[in-house]
Amino acid sequence: MAKAKSAFVCTECGAEYRKWQGQCSSCQEWNTLSEVHLASARPGGGAAPSRSGYAGDLSREVIDLGNVDLSEVPRMSSTFAEFDRVLGGGLVPGSAVLLGGNPGAGKSTLLLQTACKLAQQRRILYVTGEESLSQVAMRAHRLQLPTNGLKMLAETSVETILAVSEREKPEILVIDSIQTMHLEDISSAPGGVAQVRESAAALTRFAKKTNTVLLLVGHVTKDGSLAGPKVLEHMIDASLLLEGGADSRFRTLRGQKNRFGAVNELGVFAMLEQGLKEVKNPSAIFLSRQEEQAPGSLVMVVWEGTRPILVEVQALVDESALGNPRRVAVGVDQNRLAMLLAVLNRHGGLFTGDQDVFLNVVGGVKVLETSADLAVLLAVVSSLQNRALPKELVVFGEVGLSGEIRPVPSGQERIAEAAKHGFLRAIVPRANAPKQAPKGMEVIAVDKLSDALDAL
Template structure:
């Protein structure tokens, strides 16, 4: 009989070592190694499958994807039209952001005749019932169970034969055949692998909830995200009412789509017109406030960006950014200093995206740089203006994609002016229905600031 041996496994990437290491050589993370005891056993060589034969790609027959709606339009948008039968979906988010609330509302809105099994490893069924009553969940096909042993969960799935299984959360489920603790690399990998096999073989759609680390990534090994079909992140600030559901991986749809919700006492409510909601309460003619047009997937949105520039009281000026990349702010301020001549080296700068959203596309560069210049000069931007454009290091305003959707959204909301790059003029001339909005083109940052301020 083989002896038991101890190995040290990185809890971030799954790298194994015979001894403890302070820094993982694979993922470069510190203090992530945990000792685990592996039981030695002589496992027989696997027998090859008699039915596994290579098939020509031209002979493979495709069946139509069997999708069914979740009953929530914003969720269907992110998933690419609904839940695929037999798919595995991972939902992650900060504690208290509303993951369990969203899952319960999906359970209530699915209008299918099959059973839905909700497995909770963190709460009792009475606690879930209290939340369900508050949210108005009345689906008679929804079955609740509080269990963390995977063998018991597997038995329940085999007996009830549900169409959808929800695991909340994957870090609490364990397989008693393994000696490691729940949430470890080996436990998460084995349990998720077994769920994949169950979902694919039985045609069961499985939704698993995952914890996130303080950096915002899914806790546990990265292999978890590679094994599932779809990875969704539920984002937002806990003190703000808006939540954003974002797909970072989707084998059956686009990864650019987002869904926007608003948290109420009775649960999450879909935001069908995010542009109008994000601009509600905006004050006109205030220095440092601009409106940009951003596109997430197929959805254009108008978002307010605010900037505050003031003289620093310390030797080192302070820079802060919320909702946009800090390094991008530093780069754009350097462009203002070099190409426009603004002396920002002795000023503190604060940039904020209103509503708790995160912008990462370069089409918002012109809006950010204009907001900073507006606050620095204490001059408001022309009322009713939307800014679109990417800014280069030489101060040029470069063209952006999907300019037609951006301009049409601005015209629909009621804006009178739109500043766009000169390179997009050819496409704009081919557009129709722009009589209500005045479009101006600019070639560089200096020209844009002369028009706006």
């Protein structure tokens, strides 16, 4: 009998070591190595090595890159236009998609709605490892979903799931969730590094071999990253994150990895009594503003994937009672806020070193691009001076360390989107200013931060 071997795997980056050590040499994280028991080699199970020492099938042909078939990959719709947008156009046969999110974000609800609607035309197997079949049926009844045609299985054994899938031959296989799955050959508990990695690998191999769409539900840690080994994200084709707290009405679906589309797409859903409903016009829900304009409030245009979205940013500047004033940012990078405040002091002549600065992007949207720089600074100035900005004003542009206003991608489309929603004035970088402004709209082109402050 061969001895069962073990290795120590880093839960952050997936690096393997022969013995335990306190710090991972690859990602420099501490106390992230977990022991993984590897399956022992079966006698006679391996392929005979060749003279060169390598084993395997040597009859494989090498194909020239120019001769690869470029026919379009067929996709199937998920019945949600926003879901299809984030996926890059729909579900691809043979792909593995991981849907992560906080507890209560609506991961199971979204996949159950998708499965029930698609089950009317396609073969779907929904595997639940966390809830009983009666719980899933009660949720489907509460959401008023069509339940006929959807095949259900309550199981956590990967071997059993693969055997049932071989018999049922589903076009779409839903696993809820990957943290509850386990393989008999792995001695660790479900949810561990080894179980999550090997279970996902076995399910992904089955999906590739049978051309089945694999949808996995994954939990996240308290810092927002996917729970389990980092190598799990390398096995799958697409990793999506459903964001939004239990107290928020809206949910945002953002792609973190996608081999079949862009990774910066954003889908917006509203959580209603009938489940998740897609929002066709996200700008409308993020612009539910009051009639009377308050100081520190300003609308900016951000670019998400292939479309512009108008969102409101709010700033509150107040005199600090502490020796070290607070800098709190929700929806934007806090370090970038500190950098912009330094630019405002040096090139705008406005000192905020003795003020608490609070910043919030309305609607729970996370702005990841630099086009929000100018809007953030003007909102801070508005709150600092206690003077409200015009309600019909929209702003976008990147601010450099020397106070210059840099252009951003898709400036013409951003201005057109603002004009469509009734905005009459826009402060934009000079390189993004159109030759002819939209009818009824005044476009103010600026080169420096001082020019933007003068334009106010």
